[in-house]
Structure formats: C-alpha cells, structure tokens
Amino acid sequence: MSLAHEAVADLLKFIDGSPSPWHAVLTIEDILADYDFEYILEIEAWKLKPGGRYYVIRDDSSIIAFVAGKNRLVKQGYKIIGAHTDSPSLRIKPHALHESGGLLRMGVEVYGGPILATFTDRDLSFAGRVTHLCDNGEIATEYIHFKQPLLRLPNLAIHMNRHVNEKGLLLHKQNELPLLFAVSSENQLPDKVFSDLLASKCHTPVEQILSWEFNVYDTQKGAFWGANQEFYSNSQLDNLASCHAGLQALLNEEVLASGNTVVCAFFDHEEVGSESAKGAEGSFLPDILERIATAQKLSNDDYKRALAQSFMFSVDMAHAYQPNFSSAYEPEQRVYVNKGPVIKLNANQRYSSTSVSVAMFINWCQQADVAYQHYSHCTDIPCGSTIGPMVSAKLGIRTVDVGCAMWAMHSIRESAGVQDHIDMIKVMQCFFKDN
Ligand code: CO
Numbered sequence: 001m002s003l004a005h006e007a008v009a010d011l012l013k014f015i016d017g018s019p020s021p022w023h024a025v026l027t028i029e030d031i032l033a034d035y036d037f038e039y040i041l042e043i044e045a046w047k048l049k050p051g052g053r054y055y056v057i058r059d060d061s062s063i064i065a066f067v068a069g070k071n072r073l074v075k076q077g078y079k080i081i082g083a084h085t086d087s088p089s090l091r092i093k094p095h096a097l098h099e100s101g102g103l104l105r106m107g108v109e110v111y112g113g114p115i116l117a118t119f120t121d122r123d124l125s126f127a128g129r130v131t132h133l134c135d136n137g138e139i140a141t142e143y144i145h146f147k148q149p150l151l152r153l154p155n156l157a158i159h160m161n162r163h164v165n166e167k168g169l170l171l172h173k174q175n176e177l178p179l180l181f182a183v184s185s186e187n188q189l190p191d192k193v194f195s196d197l198l199a200s201k202c203h204t205p206v207e208q209i210l211s212w213e214f215n216v217y218d219t220q221k222g223a224f225w226g227a228n229q230e231f232y233s234n235s236q237l238d239n240l241a242s243c244h245a246g247l248q249a250l251l252n253e254e255v256l257a258s259g260n261t262v263v264c265a266f267f268d269h270e271e272v273g274s275e276s277a278k279g280a281e282g283s284f285l286p287d288i289l290e291r292i293a294t295a296q297k298l299s300n301d302d303y304k305r306a307l308a309q310s311f312m313f314s315v316d317m318a319h320a321y322q323p324n325f326s327s328a329y330e331p332e333q334r335v336y337v338n339k340g341p342v343i344k345l346n347a348n349q350r351y352s353s354t355s356v357s358v359a360m361f362i363n364w365c366q367q368a369d370v371a372y373q374h375y376s377h378c379t380d381i382p383c384g385s386t387i388g389p390m391v392s393a394k395l396g397i398r399t400v401d402v403g404c405a406m407w408a409m410h411s412i413r414e415s416a417g418v419q420d421h422i423d424m425i426k427v428m429q430c431f432f433k434d435n
Helices: 003-016 021-034 190-202 237-250 284-295 300-308 323-328 355-368 388-395 418-433
Strands: 053-058 062-067 078-084 089-100 103-111 124-133 139-145 179-183 209-218 223-225 231-234 261-267 311-315 342-344 373-375 398-403 405-407 414-417
Touching: 003 223, 003 231, 003 237, 003 418, 021 053, 021 062, 021 124, 021 139, 021 237, 021 261, 062 237, 062 284, 078 237, 078 284, 078 418, 089 190, 124 190, 139 190, 139 209, 190 209, 237 261, 237 311, 237 405, 237 414, 237 418, 261 284, 284 300, 284 388, 311 355, 311 388, 311 418, 342 355, 355 398, 355 418, 388 398, 398 418, 414 418
Parallel strands: 078 261, 078 311, 311 398, 342 373
Antiparallel strands: 053 062, 062 261, 089 103, 089 209, 103 179, 124 139, 124 209, 223 231, 231 414, 342 398, 405 414
8 A cells, every 4th residue: 555545544544433523523532642642621721831732622523732832932933734623414403303104204404515415325324422411410421423324315216306317406405305214103202212212322311311413424434446546535525634634744753843833723613604612713723822822921912923923724625627517617727636735716815825825835835845736716606715714814824725626525425536635744744844
C-alpha cells in the first residue's frame, strides 16, 4: 500500500467509526489520547504548560485541540485549521415511530441539504446520544451506535413512477421520507417500542431516559475504487475528510515539536448555518483562543496582537469536475481529483480567501512540493459557503478557504481522490510547523 492509500485507509476507518457528529468527536478524542493530549473543561480554571497538549469539547460535538506553544504567541500568532464535524443527513424526530399500513415508520427531519434521493435503498441505521437519569440522581449522556441496518427508504418501483428517469426522483419531505422500521403488531404502542429499544441499548430503565438526538447514517463501509484504486468513497467526506487531515497534521512529530501554538477547531452545525453555542458563528473558538492567551498571562493588547499575527485554513471539500455534467461547471475554472488541494475564491466573500492569504497558501504548497488548483463557482449558480468568512470576520484572522476536490457533495455516498488527502496533510504540516 502506498503512503497515500495508507492515509486514506486510516480516513475510511475514521469515518466508519463516526456515524454522527457526537461520535466524530469521540473518535477524535480517542486519537488525541494516544498522543497524550489532556482533556480540559471550560468550567475549570486553566493552567497550561508551555508545549502542553490539550483539547476542549463543547456540547459533545464540537472540539478544539491545541498545543500551547513555547514560542512567543504575540509574535507568532495562532495557527488554526478549521473544519466541521457535521454532515447533511436525516435526523430522527421526537415521537419517532408511528404506525402506517401495517408498518412502523420512523419520522425524520432533514438536517442541512442532503441529496435526498441518495438515501433511498441504502442499509441505513442511526447513532447519536441519549441523556438519562442515573441511579444517584445525576444526569449523564451515553453515545449510542446501532451498527446493524435498522432503517430503509425503499424506492417506488419504476412501474409506478414511469418518468423517474426523465424527471428524477422527487421526495415529498413530510410524506415520503419516513423510514421503514418494523412490521407493526396489534396493541403495540410505537413510542414504547422506541423507548424500549433505547433502554435496552443503554441498559437504563425506560423511565430514566430523558432525551436524545439521533443521526441517520449509512452502514456501508468506505471503499477504494477505480482501475488503480485511485479514488475512494464513503459517507460524510464533507467534512470528516478535512477533520481527519487537520488532525494528522496536528499530530505530526515536527509540528508537535515546533513550539508553535497550533489549533484544530472542528465545529458542529456548519451544515445548518453555524449559529449555535458550539457552531463556528458562536463563541467557542474566540473563547478558547482568549483563554489560551490569558493562561499565558498575555495582556488584552497582546492577545489582539497575537490575533493580528494569526492565520487560518478553513478546510472544506471542493467540487471536482465530473464530465457527465460539464455544463454545471465554469469551463475555465475546473478542478480535478488527484490534482492537489483546491484554493476557493469568491469575490462576494462566500469564501474568505484573499490574494494575500492565497499567496501564503501557495507558498506552503511549494514548500511541501504539492500541486494546487484554483476554484471559482459557475457565475450563474449561487455559491456555497464555509466557516471561513464568519470565523475570519469575528476574529480578524487572515484566512484561506481550501479543500480537496470531491464528487457528489451531500450525497450519502461521496467520493474523492486518494492522492489529494495526503497532499492536503503535507501542506497543513508545512503551515503548522512554519516559524
Ligand atoms: Co462542508
């Protein structure tokens, strides 16, 4: 296996172990623990050692890991890689189960902007967190991951949907998205079926289960594909691939020894606009950066100087050219899988890149001996955005929006190029260890 394939094999394992944003943070925590990162709580007073490795979690699904640098923060600034832990999906509604036509169906809400048709005919299940009362009266949260397929959205047969190949599969969100779960039986209370299922999984009495949040996910594992296995596929590449890459860069020996204050900030809620206590629009990152400065006895003035000296990679996946749909792409601005990290530009500031931040990124690509590409969205199609502009606006940190090129963004089965993942990690490492 090449180094590039090894890096992606590790990524696929990372995604397979992360069926919800809460699980993604658990997976990241496990990896950080292997590298002696210490978990610190926002409710505690912080004593940070120079060179110490730490991480903070807000509400179970956003995480910031950092090394408190030995170099002077005011002179070096923070080196930040930002990405998001959530992916567009279906979320299970309260009063999840209901009976219809002799079947129990699971009611779902659409989270973010998934390509709904891709959820049909997949081996779906669900994962998330359950909050329950403990015997000692305290409230605790448990992470639940049903690994076997439990749910399905069977397509309508073509015999009843004759124009599906001409018009596409349109799903009515309220009526046609509920997921099939079981054959119903007489005298069965759907709510009880669901709470019994949770209770047995949590080993907690039904009456002690207080609340929960669940993400629907695809149980199919990641895979390599293509004549030379140069592509890979899985769910949630947007944006767990970027979280994984950032983490690999952070854990590089030379980065850890660089003396720089390096930060990985991975946020939940990007796919729904980031406006929450733990989202990129919230106070999580500003709070943590300020507390790092305070713990190092920086004055407010010096903290502001450090911010002014800082740089951030806002990392999110990019749209690779797919020749079957050539008219959707700006002909002069195509980007390709396995041709290097993509630099995203948008004059209307949907991306935070500026000519200066782009130049700095290119410089790190050249140092890492990695190819790069420029992307600009088709002019007559509205452009997506990332956490880049909001974090950059809030903190005044110079930022570049970058990402690996991929196909089928927001499908339940996305794909991308093997070489790009390791190339992105290399550029990130160069950035993090640069003095
Ligand atoms: Co994204």
